[in-house]
Amino acid sequence: MGKTIIISNRLPIQLQIHNGGITAIPSVGGLATGMKSVHSGGDSLWIGWSGLTDEEIPENLVGDIDDALSKHGSSKVNLSQQEVDGFYYGFSNRTVWPLFHYFLEYSEFEIESWETYKKVNQKFADAIVAKADDDDTIWVHDYQLMLVPQMVREKLPNISIGFFLHIPFPSFEIFRTLPWRKEVLEGLLGSDLIGFHTYDYERHFLSSVRRILGLDVSFNDIYLEDRIIKVDSFPMGIDYKKFSDAALEHQQRSKAEQSELQQRLNNHKESAPDAKFILSIDRLDYTKGIAKRLNAFEYFLTKYPQYKEKVRLIILAVPSRSNVPQYQLLKREVDELVGRINGEFSTVSWTPIWYFYRSMPFENLIDLYTSSDIAWLTPIRDGMNLVAKEYVATRTDKTGVLILSEMAGAANEMNESLLINPNNFEQIADTIHQAIQMPKEEQQERNDVLQKRLERYNVERWANDFMSSLTDQKENSRSYVSRKLSAQLLDKITDDYKTSKRRLLFIDYDGTLAGFHNNPQKASPDEELYDLLDAISSQENTDMYLISGRDKETFTKWFLPKKYNMIVEHGVWISENGAEFSMLENVKKDWMEKILPVLESFVDRTPGSFIEEKNYSLAWHYRKTDPDFGQKRASELNTVLTSLIANDDLSVLNGNKVMEIKSSNVNKGRAAMRMYGKNDYDFVFAIGDDWTDEFMFQELPKTAVTVKVGLQKTSAKYYVDGTKDVRKLLKRFID
Numbered sequence: 242m243g244k245t246i247i248i249s250n251r252l253p254i255q256l257q258i259h260n261g262g263i264t265a266i267p268s269v270g271g272l273a274t275g276m277k278s279v280h281s282g283g284d285s286l287w288i289g290w291s292g293l294t295d296e297e298i299p300e301n302l303v304g305d306i307d308d309a310l311s312k313h314g315s316s317k318v319n320l321s322q323q324e325v326d327g328f329y330y331g332f333s334n335r336t337v338w339p340l341f342h343y344f345l346e347y348s349e350f351e352i353e354s355w356e357t358y359k360k361v362n363q364k365f366a367d368a369i370v371a372k373a374d375d376d377d378t379i380w381v382h383d384y385q386l387m388l389v390p391q392m393v394r395e396k397l398p399n400i401s402i403g404f405f406l407h408i409p410f411p412s413f414e415i416f417r418t419l420p421w422r423k424e425v426l427e428g429l430l431g432s433d434l435i436g437f438h439t440y441d442y443e444r445h446f447l448s449s450v451r452r453i454l455g456l457d458v459s460f461n462d463i464y465l466e467d468r469i470i471k472v473d474s475f476p477m478g479i480d481y482k483k484f485s486d487a488a489l490e491h492q493q494r495s496k497a498e499q500s501e502l503q504q505r506l507n508n509h510k511e512s513a514p515d516a517k518f519i520l521s522i523d524r525l526d527y528t529k530g531i532a533k534r535l536n537a538f539e540y541f542l543t544k545y546p547q548y549k550e551k552v553r554l555i556i557l558a559v560p561s562r563s564n565v566p567q568y569q570l571l572k573r574e575v576d577e578l579v580g581r582i583n584g585e586f587s588t589v590s591w592t593p594i595w596y597f598y599r600s601m602p603f604e605n606l607i608d609l610y611t612s613s614d615i616a617w618l619t620p621i622r623d624g625m626n627l628v629a630k631e632y633v634a635t636r637t638d639k640t641g642v643l644i645l646s647e648m649a650g651a652a653n654e655m656n657e658s659l660l661i662n663p664n665n666f667e668q669i670a671d672t673i674h675q676a677i678q679m680p681k682e683e684q685q686e687r688n689d690v691l692q693k694r695l696e697r698y699n700v701e702r703w704a705n706d707f708m709s710s711l712t713d714q715k716e717n718s719r720s721y722v723s724r725k726l727s728a729q730l731l732d733k734i735t736d737d738y739k740t741s742k743r744r745l746l747f748i749d750y751d752g753t754l755a756g757f758h759n760n761p762q763k764a765s766p767d768e769e770l771y772d773l774l775d776a777i778s779s780q781e782n783t784d785m786y787l788i789s790g791r792d793k794e795t796f797t798k799w800f801l802p803k804k805y806n807m808i809v810e811h812g813v814w815i816s817e818n819g820a821e822f823s824m825l826e827n828v829k830k831d832w833m834e835k836i837l838p839v840l841e842s843f844v845d846r847t848p849g850s851f852i853e854e855k856n857y858s859l860a861w862h863y864r865k866t867d868p869d870f871g872q873k874r875a876s877e878l879n880t881v882l883t884s885l886i887a888n889d890d891l892s893v894l895n896g897n898k899v900m901e902i903k904s905s906n907v908n909k910g911r912a913a914m915r916m917y918g919k920n921d922y923d924f925v926f927a928i929g930d931d932w933t934d935e936f937m938f939q940e941l942p943k944t945a946v947t948v949k950v951g952l953q954k955t956s957a958k959y960y961v962d963g964t965k966d967v968r969k970l971l972k973r974f975i976d
C-alpha cells in the first residue's frame with residue numbers, strides 16, 4: 242500500500258509574509274478545516290497552493306517556505322499572479338462557483354480564464370505525477386481541480402484516483418450552459434471514484450454524464466471502454482471530538498482564563514439575562530444568503546416587536562475572494578444593511594446586530610458557538626455547511642436550536658433542526674419565534690439525536706468510507722475488463738466443447754451472427770451462416786438456440802424451415818425442432834398504448850428514428866439518425882421513460898442503437914435458464930453483443946463460457962472483436 246496524496250487548491254495552512262518573515266495561519270473554509278484532521282493522522286502528502294503568488298515570494302525566502310510547508314506534510318504548486326487571477330479568481334470563482342450554486346447570472350464565460358484554468362490544472366497534475374508512485378492513492382478535491390484526474394490518468398494510467406466535489410453539482414439544465422461542459426466531465430472521469438455530499442448532486446452529475454457524453458450509466462456506475470467509474474455520495478462530517486472536547490474544556494475555564502471575546506459576551510448576558518444570542522457564521526459569500534438573512538431579521542423584528550432588546554444577532558462574516566466584484570458588492574451591501582438595521586432599531590442599551598468582518602481563531606469560534614442560544618444558517622445554496630454541524634457538536638448540555646436552510650447539503654442529515662426556506666421570510670420569522678420559545682427538553686431531544694449522528698459520521702469515518710470505496714472500486718474495475726479470447730483460450734474452449742457429453746449453446750443474432758443494417762430486415766442471414774448453423778445444430782448431443790430480441794415473424798421466415806431452436810422477443814416465444822412458436826412467458830401488453838404516443842413524439846422529433854412494434858414489446862430504433870443527436874435523444878427518452886414506468890412492471894433495455902420497453906420478467910437470462918434446467922449439460926456457451934445479452938452472462942452458471950462481441954462493459958468472461966471472429970469461433974466447434 243503506497244501513500245495517499247491529497248490535492249486541493251488551498252493547503253491546510255496559508256502563508257503570509259510579515260516583516261521579512263513567514264507566518265503560517267490555518268486556512269478557513271470547510272474543505273481545509275475538515276480534511277486537516279484526516280491529514281494529520283496518516284501517511285499523506287498534501288499538495289496545493291500556498292496562498293502566495295510567485296511575485297509575492299522574495300527569492301531569499303523560497304527555501305524557508307518549502308520548509309514551513311513540509312513541516313505540515315505539504316508541498317506547494319507555484320502560481321503567478323496572472324495564473325491566480327485566471328484560475329482562482331477567474332474560472333473557479335467567477336464561472337464554476339456561481340454556476341454550480343445556481344447563480345447563473347453571475348457566471349462569466351471567458352475563454353482566457355478557461356485557458357488559464359486548464360494550464361493551472363496541468364500544473365497541479367504535474368506536481369502529483371512528480372511525487373506519485375504507481376501504488377499511491379490520489380485524492381483530488383473540489384471544483385478548482387476538475388481536470389486534474391484525467392491529466393494524471395494520462396501519465397499514470399493504473400493509479401488509483403478519487404475525486405470529491407465539496408460544492409453542489411447543479412442540474413443538467415444549469416450545467417449544460419457551460420461552454421466547456423464536455424471537457425469538465427471528461428476531466429472528472431479520469432477518476433475511479435467521484436464523491437458528492439448528497440444523493441441529489443450525484444444524480445445531477447450522472448444525468449449530465451449520460452446526456453452530454455452519452456455514456457452508459459447503470460445505477461451509479463459509469464462504463465468506459467476499459468474502466469468503470471463509481472459515483473457515490475459521502476456526506477462530509479466534522480472532527481466531532483475536537484469540537485465537543487473544546488467546548489467541555491471551555492466550560493471549565495475560570496473567568497481569568499476566558500478570552501476577551503468571551504468576557505464581552507458574558508457582560509452582555511449579565512446585563513440582560515433573558516436576552517437571546519442568535520449566531521450566524523459564514524464566509525462572506527453571496528451563496529450564504531447573508532444579505533437576505535439581514536432582511537429577514539429586520540422582518541422578524543417588525544413582525545415580533547416584543548423581541549426588541551431581547552435578541553441580538555451576531556454575524557461573523559469571514560473575508561473571502563475579495564478580488565471578485567460580486568464579493569465586493571456584497572461586502573458593501575452587508576455593511577449598509579447592518580448600518581441601516583442597527584440605525585433603525587438600536588436603543589441606548591441595545592444594538593440588534595453585532596457584525597464582525599474577519600476570520601476568528603478556533604478558540605473564539607468555540608466562544609461564539611457555546612454562548613449562542615440559536616445558530617441561524619440560511620445559505621441560498623451550500624454544498625454542505627460544516628458550521629451547522631460544529632455548532633451542534635459544541636452544545637455540551639444539548640441545549641441550543643439550529644435553524645438551517647434546506648438548501649444546505651447538511652439539511653439532508655439534520656432533519657431534527659428547524660429547516661427553513663431562506664426565501665420565505667414569513668416562515669423564517671415564525672421559526673425564530675419558535676426557536677426562542679422552544680422548551681429546553683425539546684432542544685435536548687433534538688440535539689441528542691443530532692449529536693449521536695454527527696459523532697458517528699465524523700470526518701474520519703467520511704474519509705475512511707471514501708478511501709475504502711476507492712480501493713474496492715479499483716478492484717472491481719480491474720476484473721471488469723473481460724479477457725480477449727487468445728489462441729490458447731480458444732484451444733481450451735474448443736477442446737472442452739469436443740470432449741463434452743451434452744452441450745447447450747445460446748447465440749444472439751444481431752451484432753453477433755450478422756452485422757447491423759439501417760433497415761433491420763436487410764440484416765438477413767447469408768448462405769455461409771446457414772451452413773455454419775446447420776452444421777452445429779445437427780451435431781449429436783448439441784442443443785443450439787438462437788436467442789434474439791427480434792419478432793417471431795422475422796425468425797419464422799428466416800429460420801423455421803431450418804428447424805433451429807429459437808427464442809425470440811427476449812424470451813416471450815420459443816420454437817424447437819421446427820414447431821410453430823409458442824409462448825414461453827405470459828406477459829401483459831396493456832401498457833403499450835400508454836408508451837406508444839411517447840415513442841411517437843420522439844420519432845417526430847428525431848428524423849430517421851422509427852418504432853418497431855413487437856408482440857409484447859416496443860422498440861425505438863435510432864440507427865439511422867445522426868449519431869450524436871440520436872444518442873442525445875436516447876438519453877432524453879431514457880429519462881422520460883424511467884419516470885413513466887416507475888410503477889409498472891416494465892423495464893427499458895438500452896440495446897445497440899435501440900431502446901426497448903418490455904415486461905421486466907422477460908429477459909434472455911431467464912429464458913436461457915429455463916432451457917438449462919431441462920437437461921444435464923456439461924458445456925454451456927452464450928455469445929452476444931449488447932446489453933440485453935448481459936442477462937444471460939449474469940444468470941447462467943459460473944462454469945458457462947460467456948463471450949461478449951466488442952470490447953464494452955460486460956459480465957461475460959471473454960470477448961471477441963466482431964461478427965467475423967464469432968463465425969471463426971463457432972467454426973472451431975464443427976471442424
Ligand SMILES: O=P(O)(O)OC[C@H]1O[C@H](O[C@H]2O[C@H](CO)[C@@H](O)[C@H](O)[C@H]2O)[C@H](O)[C@@H](O)[C@@H]1O
Pocket residue numbers: 251269270271272273275383384407408477561562623624625626627
Ligand atoms: O478557498 P476559498 O476560496 O477561500 O474558499 C473556502 C472553501 O469554500 C468551499 O467550501 C465547501 O466545502 C465545505 C466542506 O466540504 C462545504 O461544507 C461547503 O458547503 C463548501 O462551500 C470550497 O468548496 C472550498 O474549495 C474552498 O476552499
Ligand SMILES: O=c1ccn([C@@H]2O[C@H](COP(=O)(O)OP(=O)(O)O)[C@@H](O)[C@H]2O)c(=O)[nH]1
Pocket residue numbers: 268269270271272274275522523524557559599600601602603606625626627628629631
Ligand atoms: O472565522 C472563522 C470562521 C469559520 N471557520 C471555519 O470555516 C469552516 C466553514 O466551512 P463551511 O462548510 O461551513 O463553509 P465553506 O466556507 O466551506 O463554504 C468551518 O469549519 C468553520 O469552523 C474558521 O476557521 N474561522
Ligand SMILES: [Mg+2]
Pocket residue numbers: 749750751752753929930931
Ligand atoms: Mg445482439
